[in-house]
Amino acid sequence: MGPTLINGLPAHVLLVHFVIVLVPLVALVLVVATLWTTWIRRLGVVLPLSALVTLISVPITTHAGEWLEKRIPSGPLVRTHTDRGDSLLPWVAALFVVAVAVWWFGRRAMAHPSASMHRHTRAGMSGAVPLGMPVRVAAIVLSVVVAAGCVVQVYRIGDSGAKAAWHNGFSATPVSGKGN
DSSP states (O other): OOOSEETTEEHHHHHHHHHHHHHHHHHHHHHHHHHSTHHHHHHTTHHHHHHHHHHHHHHHHHHHHHHHHTTSOOOHHHHHHHHHHTTHHHHHHHHHHHHHHHHHHHHHHHHOOOTTOEEEOSTTOOEEETTOHHHHHHHHHHHHHHHHHHHHHHHHHHHHHHHHHHTTSSOSSOOTTSOO
16 A cells, blocks of 8 residues: 555654644644635645645555554554554544535635625634634634644654654663763
């Protein structure tokens, strides 16, 4: 499904950095675009495309992690990390769906102003609002919930992965002859 080795290193330890950066970044942009609809126009198709790249990166990284898991000693820290890693894909899939919906409805609202829309002119709330305030509030709440879920999961997965990789793997005091 994807690379397992990159330049002689396990691909997982390199690919995971894409997930660590992309998931929180796309989550933040989604929330900002939902709160300030003028961002939807500015971003254009970048929001759904970046969400798609993020969605694709998760199973590729997970596949590389599963390959690596078979080549390292198993233990409770590794199992915790792999269990948590398997929980990210549904969150990122939801991030993608919400990003596409926000982009789609925002794009339609900008292109086809109608009686079903009104404009907010208060500070920070400029732009066309599709289908009225209840839908806008629902979109904001859904965006915040999905974004927060994604970021929390990335943190939990990364924390457990760091513990699995570094537990008893270094000395708390300098090794003699190496300085401070």
